[in-house]
Amino acid sequence: MKKRILFLLFLVMPALILSGCAPVVGDKDIPENFSIYASFLPAYMLSDLIVTEDIPGMNLNLLIQPQDGCMRNYVLSDWDQYIAVNCDAVILIGNGFESFEQGLMNLGEEGPSVISASSSLILDASYQTDNEESHLYGANPWLFLSASGGLQLTEAIAANMIALDPDYESVYIGNLKSAYEKFESLSESILEVKSAVDYQKRTALLHEGLIYIANDFALNVVTRIDRESGEYPDETSLSQMLKTLEESNAEVVLIEKQAPKSLLEALRATGYEIALIDTLSAGGAQNGAEAYFERMLENARAIENAFKK
Structure with a gap:
């Protein structure tokens, strides 16, 4: 198969996809068995909405196994590299989420098609x-x-898959329509959670990704602390963290679910309410599209519970 790097040709309006328009990336010769690997679990979950069993010979797999630390720091093992280089396409979150993104792109025609x-x-x-x-x-x-x-x-994934595999455009469009319904249902459920509590307590974020869910809830974010996901800070770093939190007058702390127990205990002992947020780093390929919606709703409820106290 002639392989090319696929940069996202984002469809500004969802109707553009639904009207049958698709980005053009050149002729593609799709083999009978086409292997696609999604980088990490979040990319796999969202790809699972689009790359389904309705497409003959299209096999979606998870490249990287569950991570306790920060996914952004992950370095491909020799086995990971072998799989990534020899598969037909790799779906990435992109924009620096995968440390190995540029390495895959540098392979050019010799490597897989890369969807960022x-x-x-x-x-x-x-x-x-x-x-x-x-x-x-x-x-x-x-x-x-x-x-x-x-x-x-x-x-974005749907648009790129249509470009890569135009013979099944109608299937990808149908899958995207189904995805819209699921996201609408999730949004309605989150709206119900949001309406139940006042979310104006002063909030601290202890993970870089949590700004997105904080924005969804219009939280009153007073400080954001840069730290290594999943790791306990040394004594100096912990002291500085607690000082920063105290100076911000934060009341609620949002932190990843995989945070060390000892760190959580230190935060609780200081009097902060804690919302443990699932950053979707844990879980294997059995956690597909449905798990994404379940875990996102659990995150909303975790925030609700922290603000209720």
Whole structure:
């Protein structure tokens, strides 16, 4: 198969896809068995909405196994590299979410087709730093933690799959229509949760991706702390973190579900209410599209419970 790098040709209006328009990337010769690997679980969950069993020979797989640490820091193992280089296409969140994105793109014709789903989407850039080693450097690629962001990424994946495999355009469009219904249902459920509680308590974010769900709830964010996901801070870092939280007068802390127990205990001992947010890093390929909606709703309820107290 002639392989090319697929940059996102984002459809500005959803109706553009639904009217049958699709980005053009050149002729493609799709083999009988076409293997697609989604980078991490979030990319897999959203791809599972579009790349379904209705498409003969199209096999969607999860490239990277569940992670306790930050997905953005993950370095491909030799086995991961072998799979990625030899498959037909790789679906990425993009925009720096995968540290290996540029390496795959540099393979050019010798590598897989690369779909970088967020490459033309508007990402949060409200918290910037000049430190290139920081998690907050550059645009924030955790768009999938917002229901609306998840929909945008799903639209992008659908557009690219239509370009890659135009023979099954009608199937991809049908799958996208079904996805719209599921996202609408999720949005309605989240709206019910939002209407039940006053969310104006002063809020601190201890994970870069949580700005998206905070924006969904219009939370009163007073501070955002850059830290390594899943790791307990050393004594100096913990002291600085608690000082920053105290100075911000934060009442509620949003932090990833995989945060160390000892860190959570330190935060609770200081008097903060905590909302544990699932950043979709845990779980294997059995966690497909349906799990995305279930876990996003659980996140909404976790925020509700923290603000009720």
